[in-house]
Amino acid sequence: MLEARKPTSIEDVDLDVLEDTLSFYVRTMNIAVSRDLDERLDGLDVARGTGKITTLLLVDSHPGIRPSVIAQIIMKDRSAMGRLIEQMIDHDLLTRQTSARERRAHELFVTAKGAELAARIRPIVTQQSKDFFSFIAQEEQAQLMDILRRAYRKLVGMS
DSSP: OOOOOOOSSGGGOOOGGGGGOHHHHHHHHHHHHHHHHHHHTTTSTTOSSSSHHHHHHHHHHSTTBOHHHHHHHHTOOHHHHHHHHHHHHHTTSEEEEEOSSOTTOEEEEEOHHHHHHHHHHHHHHHHHHHHHTTTSOHHHHHHHHHHHHHHHHHHHTOO
8 A cells, every 4th residue: 555645845735626726816815915914014003904904095085984885895794894993993093973864874084093094004005016916917917906806896796
């Protein structure tokens, strides 16, 4: 009976069906991109965790946006979105107000600290994306961005 060769390095590993599974590559790229971005944002209130950067930038760009709209955009459930917003309010990045038109609805606004942080992280996020994917030709990046943008918009219900 032959004993299977035990892998001692990643070059010895066959990825099995994962080799041709898009979701495997999407998940692992997400981990790698998130780690790299967290390193660049280390020490800032939006480092570590998902949704904080998007939430801050959306509230800064759209004062009065509702938490439910952001939740749909970042694909978080209501309770996770509530925890995220509470954390950002506790860090003095956002404020929440009751809508003047709909008493049951809340609207989000950035604080001065939040606006300053949003302005600070925009170039970091943009540069990180450029640097991280610099090994992919610009034309291929544009194609990949188009594919991912269309898939994302379909998933969240955007036209």
